[in-house]
Amino acid sequence: MTVDRDQVLRTAAALLTRKATATMDEVARASGIGRATLHRHFAGRDALVRALEELGIREFEAALDAARTDEGSASDAVRRLIAEIEPAAGLLAFLVTENQLFEGEMNEGWDRLDSRVSAVFQRGQRQGEFRIDLSPAWLTDAFYGLVSSGFWAVHDGRVATKDFQYMIAELLLGGARRSVEQ
Amino acid sequence: MTVDRDQVLRTAAALLTRKATATMDEVARASGIGRATLHRHFAGRDALVRALEELGIREFEAALDAARTDEGSASDAVRRLIAEIEPAAGLLAFLVTENQLFEGEMNEGWDRLDSRVSAVFQRGQRQGEFRIDLSPAWLTDAFYGLVSSGFWAVHDGRVATKDFQYMIAELLLGGARRSVEQ
DNA sequence: CCCGAACGAGACACTGATGTCTCATCCGAT
DNA sequence: ATCGGATGAGACATCAGTGTCTCGTTCGGG
Numbered sequence: 001m002t003v004d005r006d007q008v009l010r011t012a013a014a015l016l017t018r019k020a021t022a023t024m025d026e027v028a029r030a031s032g033i034g035r036a037t038l039h040r041h042f043a044g045r046d047a048l049v050r051a052l053e054e055l056g057i058r059e060f061e062a063a064l065d066a067a068r069t070d071e072g073s074a075s076d077a078v079r080r081l082i083a084e085i086e087p088a089a090g091l092l093a094f095l096v097t098e099n100q101l102f103e104g105e106m107n108e109g110w111d112r113l114d115s116r117v118s119a120v121f122q123r124g125q126r127q128g129e130f131r132i133d134l135s136p137a138w139l140t141d142a143f144y145g146l147v148s149s150g151f152w153a154v155h156d157g158r159v160a161t162k163d164f165q166y167m168i169a170e171l172l173l174g175g176a177r178r179s180v181e182q
Numbered sequence: 183m184t185v186d187r188d189q190v191l192r193t194a195a196a197l198l199t200r201k202a203t204a205t206m207d208e209v210a211r212a213s214g215i216g217r218a219t220l221h222r223h224f225a226g227r228d229a230l231v232r233a234l235e236e237l238g239i240r241e242f243e244a245a246l247d248a249a250r251t252d253e254g255s256a257s258d259a260v261r262r263l264i265a266e267i268e269p270a271a272g273l274l275a276f277l278v279t280e281n282q283l284f285e286g287e288m289n290e291g292w293d294r295l296d297s298r299v300s301a302v303f304q305r306g307q308r309q310g311e312f313r314i315d316l317s318p319a320w321l322t323d324a325f326y327g328l329v330s331s332g333f334w335a336v337h338d339g340r341v342a343t344k345d346f347q348y349m350i351a352e353l354l355l356g357g358a359r360r361s362v363e364q
Numbered sequence: 365c366c367c368g369a370a371c372g373a374g375a376c377a378c379t380g381a382t383g384t385c386t387c388a389t390c391c392g393a394t
Numbered sequence: 395a396t397c398g399g400a401t402g403a404g405a406c407a408t409c410a411g412t413g414t415c416t417c418g419t420t421c422g423g424g
Binding site: 184205206207217218221225226227 | 410411412413414415421422
């Protein structure tokens with residue numbers, strides 16, 4: 001009988017990713033619970049979004065762990081990261097835009113994640129694998145942007161699901177890697 | 183005494199780009215006009231957003247014209263396009279997220295713009311300048327995503343304004359161009 | 365200079381979403 | 395079987411935003 005809080009969060013994430021303006025009532029109905037119950041678990045809309053943020057951070061952190069970004073070449077690390085992040089791409093896209101709009105008060109967990117992503121690009125630069133004229137901060141932003149774009153491209157049918165990882169990885173790595181022009 | 187409708191639109195664009203949930207009252211005050219006057223020019227919030235959309239389409243189209251995307255190498259065409267789009271990057275970022283959220287009912291003008299951007303990438307592929315395993319549709323989406331990411335990166339101080347064009351162009355073209363790995 | 369159109373300020377009703385509350389019901393543990 | 399905690403449904407007040415209106419003022423063209 002007890003509501004599965006995490007399941008509610010995942011349903012809310014799926015809904016809010018597609019429709020950021022969904023009401024609490026819509027979120028509740030999508031999760032198959034009453035609005036009152038939703039309020040019992042999340043004090044309000046802000047609390048829900050904050051919980052969503054924590055879920056996103058948890059999943060992103062898990063993806064970083066699973067991708068073992070310290071091992072092998074930086075390119076392969078980026079490829080593994082893209083693969084691991086794919087299931088959470090929608091949530092990430094939602095949170096990225098959410099964070100862009102509300103200046104200031106953002107969860108500190110993002111800093112840690114930014115650092116870990118940035119570290120991969122730094123490592124690639126240090127080891128001579130990536131070009132050094134594109135800053136790790138920019139490559140990190142670009143990574144978020146491309147994952148979001150990739151999610152929407154797949155969501156709207158402009159890119160096949162099976163191509164998600166390849167398209168992002170090739171574009172990002174093609175731009176980041178040192179290479180000799182043809 | 184008469185309100186400069188286009189100036190109001192530009193102010194609204196600047197505000198809504200930073201805070202998408204700004205109220206009509208905030209938009210009016212930002213433009214230095216009364217809320218009633220704002221309503222006299224734009225029937226409602228929807229009308230305002232639609233007018234903003236048309237402004238964005240006009241500016242984007244003007245950027246495409248100014249970039250002369252048919253001339254020279256496709257790479258240079260992309261570079262010129264990025265340079266021309268820079269002043270409207272914020273508005274574009276706003277409209278891109280706006281369009282992603284509201285499925286369906288989107289201004290048909292976007293199709294024409296998408297086609298023109300996509301055509302540049304197609305030309306690059308046809309002329310052997312760009313790799314063919316990344317679809318023009320994806321490169322177009324990635325272009326929007328990178329311009330948006332670039333805008334926010336500059337806006338939040340993670341990338342210097344002067345690097346905006348270079349960072350986007352190098353990443354996008356590095357990923358799109360055919361090249362021999364080091 | 366004067367008249368009219370456009371404006372700003374504010375009042376007003378209306379709507380949609382929110383947050384809180386009650387109460388009947390249901391399910392699980394004991 | 396029973397008891398208690400959790401739930402769903404719905405009522406309710408509240409609030410923010412919207413759209414409309416009026417009225418006094420201001421500016422600019424004739």
